[in-house]
Amino acid sequence: MKLLVAIKRVVDYNIKVRAKADGSDVDIATVKMSINPFDEVAVEEALRLREAGIATEIVAVAVGTAQSQDVLRHALAMGVDRAILVETDAVTEPLATAKLLKAITQREQPQLILIGKQAIDDDAAETGQMLAALLNVGQGTFASKLELTSSHVTVTREISGGQEKVSLPLPAVITADLRLNEPRYVKLPNLMQAKKKPIETVKSSDLGVDLVPRLKLLQVAEPPARAPGIKVSSVAELVQKLRDEAKVLS
Amino acid sequence: MxxxxxxxxxxxxxxxxxxxxxxxxxxxxxxxxxxxxxxxxxxxxxxxxxxxxxxxxxxxxxxxxxxxxxxxxxxxxxxxxxxxxxxxxxxxxxxxxxxxxxxxxxxxxxxxxxxxxxxxxxxxxxxxxxxxxxxxxxxxxxxxxxxxxxxxxxxxxxxxxxxxxLPTTGDTGLATWISTEIHAMDRPELSTAHVVVSGGRALGSAERFQEVLSPLAAKLNAALGATRAAVDAGYAPNEWQVGQTGTVVAPDLYIAIGVSGAVQHLAGMKDSRVIVAINHDPDAPIFQWADYGLVADLFEAVKELENSL
Structure with a gap:
């Protein structure tokens, strides 16, 4: 069985991003970039399905600039079989990304498509659901456990207050929650080897997808700061402040 | 419109x-x-x-x-x-x-x-x-x-x-529901509770998480929350997680106990009306967000807090 894993290059999760001075966008010119952590979980799950003998081939795909080769190399170092870069200089919104991924899916014909439940830059949590819609297949979102057979996937989903289990006929789209697994560490020799592996590049313009943004970004700003707080010296003082000053205790 | x-x-x-x-x-x-x-x-x-x-x-x-x-x-x-x-x-x-x-x-x-x-x-x-x-x-x-x-x-x-x-559109056959497991709660729902008592990894174990935080939460009629670190360590179930990848809360009172204040946790609670932090580490980032910070041993402080309510 062939699996497709979609990954995104994002600002590393340890970096505190700032707005540009003119508030026009996020300032990411010089910051460290990494694979989106949720997508890394999706890659790991695909690898485990191959190691369990259920999947036979894993293709990783990224949509982005030529620099997105970094995260494809990371996926190759983790162990995926092939990598495809859908190259575009435009920043694609989730809908456009989903359309590009649909084009790659139709070419590759995977039985299962895995993607992170959200990217930690725009926090949209839309692309997987949109891809499932465009492909007219089932969606197992916020997945914390998968059971895959040759015809179906049973997905445990994290929902408000608990879990839900659904069964989807293949092909289907899965969006990975962090609880699905803990990704393996990439060893340096694997990373060196991955640098030599080929990455296929597809020009987004060759896929016939309209990438024109539907949303206009008007401003990026830091949220209003909280008024500075105080340190209290005892529990008694804390209780007194909560009662008399903050009025949150009766 | x-x-x-x-x-x-x-x-x-x-x-x-x-x-x-x-x-x-x-x-x-x-x-x-x-x-x-x-x-x-x-x-x-x-x-x-x-x-x-x-x-x-x-x-x-x-x-x-x-x-x-x-x-x-x-x-x-x-x-x-x-x-x-x-x-x-x-x-x-x-x-x-x-x-x-x-x-x-x-x-x-x-x-x-x-x-x-x-x-x-x-x-x-x-x-x-x-x-x-x-x-x-x-x-x-x-x-x-x-x-x-x-x-x-x-x-x-x-x-x-x-x-x-309305007329309906029927079953597409693209998905079949199997089961839903909602964890029974004797506390208010996390996302809408007026008071949230939240614990971090400093609680040390699942047993102590319950022992220390439950009585306080009961007294305040609060929901229990947890950091991702506490959830990952197995001290609290996933649905208690407050943060970017968990539940976003904005209660009237948020009490963070043994919580360091990781960015992804702050993302889930920083719009709370009043934030209280209790932590033994005076340099914990959570204190920059707390309206009232108490540097103290959390086990003693929580016990004392519970007794004074």
Whole structure:
């Protein structure tokens, strides 16, 4: 069985991003970039399905600039079989990304498509659901456990207050929650080897997808700061402040 | 300017988050329709008709809608969406699952987790775990939004809307529900509780997490929350996790106990009205966000706090 894993290059999760001075966008010119952590979980799950003998081939795909080769190399170092870069200089919104991924899916014909439940830059949590819609297949979102057979996937989903289990006929789209697994560490020799592996590049313009943004970004700003707080010296003082000053205790 | 809100409910009553979405919708227009989907939803439809601000309740009753599967609900939404300028839902696990699917089928962009409505086309939403806010303007003929419930108060009762029955679209066969396991709670629901008592990894074990925090939470009628580190260590179940990747809360009082204040945790609670932090480490980042910080041994301090309430 062939699996497709979609990954995104994002600002590393340890970096505190700032707005540009003119508030026009996020300032990411010089910051460290990494694979989106949720997508890394999706890659790991695909690898485990191959190691369990259920999947036979894993293709990783990224949509982005030529620099997105970094995260494809990371996926190759983790162990995926092939990598495809859908190259575009435009920043694609989730809908456009989903359309590009649909084009790659139709070419590759995977039985299962895995993607992170959200990217930690725009926090949209839309692309997987949109891809499932465009492909007219089932969606197992916020997945914390998968059971895959040759015809179906049973997905445990994290929902408000608990879990839900659904069964989807293949092909289907899965969006990975962090609880699905803990990704393996990439060893340096694997990373060196991955640098030599080929990455296929597809020009987004060759896929016939309209990438024109539907949303206009008007401003990026830091949220209003909280008024500075105080340190209290005892529990008694804390209780007194909560009662008399903050009025949150009766 | 007619707005459609996709309601979330448990077949008995509306979720409080849906009431928040109704309040948000009042900033967009006066004609607000509420879509109730499910099987055997008369009771919840009657209740929905009484919510202030709702002008019409549209009911789609079908066995295929019982469990809110997006594969079955999206075709219904696509059918009725052209009647509306905006289709919206609360940004919880139901709305976040369904609405992107609807947006893609309508070939329109979506705006997720809206925290502020500037005008009918301009919305503010958090990005980068809430470290920044983006203001975006939509250009599509139909706007698809999810709104963050903690940013809008729940709409009270006080309306009298018409109830209309819709034709349904049936089962697509693209998904089958197997089971739902909702963890029994003797505490208020985390996302809507007025008080949240939250613990970090400093609690040390699942047993101590319960032993130390439960009595305090009981006294305050608070929901229990946890950091991702505490959840990953197995001290607390996943659905207690507060943060960028867990539940976003904004209670009147948030008490962070043994919480260091990781960025991803702060993203989930920094809009709380009053934040209290109790931690033995005076340099813990949580103190920069706390209205009241207490540097102390958490086990002693929590016991003392509980006894003085």
């Amino acid at each position: 007619t707005i459609l809100i996709v309601a979330e409910h448990d077949h008995h009553e509306l979720k409080s988050a849906t009431r928040s979405a109704i309040t948000a919708a009042t900033a967009l227009g006066e004609d607000i329709h509420l879509l109730i989907t499910g099987h055997g939803v008369d009771k919840v439809a009657q209740a929905a008709a009484k919510v202030q601000g709702v002008t019409r309740v549209r009911v789609a009753d079908d066995l295929a809608y019982t469990h809110g599967l997006p594969e079955n609900l999206a075709p219904l939404l696509v059918l009725i969406a052209p009647d509306y300028t905006t289709v919206m839902a609360a940004a919880d696990s139901f709305g976040k699952n369904l609405l992107p699917r609807v947006a893609a089928l309508l070939d329109v962009a979506m705006v997720s987790e809206v925290t502020q409505i500037v005008d009918q086309n301009i919305f503010v939403r958090p990005i980068y775990a809430g470290n920044l806010n983006a203001t975006v303007q939509t250009t599509d003929p139909i706007k698809v939004l999810t709104v963050r419930a903690t940013s809008f108060p729940a709409a009270p009762d006080g309306g009298a809307a018409d109830i209309e029955t």
